[in-house]
Amino acid sequence: MAKSMAVGGGGRFAKLKAAIAKRGGVKNPGAVAAAIGRKKYGNEKFQAMAQAGKKRKKQSYLGGA
Numbered sequence: 001m002a003k004s005m006a007v008g009g010g011g012r013f014a015k016l017k018a019a020i021a022k023r024g025g026v027k028n029p030g031a032v033a034a035a036i037g038r039k040k041y042g043n044e045k046f047q048a049m050a051q052a053g054k055k056r057k058k059q060s061y062l063g064g065a
Helices: 011-023 029-041 043-061
Strands: none
Touching: 011 029, 029 043
16 A cells, blocks of 8 residues: 555655655664654654554554454
8 A cells, every 4th residue: 555645644754764865874764754754743743643654554464454
């Protein structure tokens, strides 16, 4: 399943993470992308989006159960 480009869909985060990795010089591009997201959305909203993404991943792993 492709990640949605809507806020909270994970697609924008993945795109930012890939762009940071492409520039190079960063050991953990996911951490940099998360820091940017927390600054933009605030820690509470960003954590809620992350939790929702983990829940979606678990649901897809379990076959939608």
